[in-house]
Amino acid sequence: MRRAVVLVTVAVLTAAGCSDGGGGEEAGEASCSGLVTYDGRDYLPTEKSGFTVGDRLGTVTVAACEDTPDDAGTGLPEATTGLYAVEGADPTVAVAVGDDPSRAAYMTAR
DSSP: OHHHHHHHHHHHHHGGGOOOSSSOOSTTTSTTOOOEEETTEEEEEOOOOSOOEEEEEEEEEEOOBOOOTTSTTOSBOOEEEEEEEETTSOTTTEEEESSSGGGOEEEEEO
């Protein structure tokens, strides 16, 4: 459980500092993008704060991250964590992601 929190936290915090590895815009191409997938939709982290986490919606998959192919073993494997509604937002537009709702990150659909 703690590992998933770490993975999501690392993915969210590193999202702004990672490049897309070739200019692609397809889901999964962005290196360390913090991409999560739920119910056929992709979500990416934002810097939004001051939101209220609502009910738990289920479990979300956090995409694997390997942005240093020359340094084997430093990437993050695919993982799962909790997915929560954001009060006042349609879940097809925005959700909160994390093992603990008090530390969940705001994510928007792409």
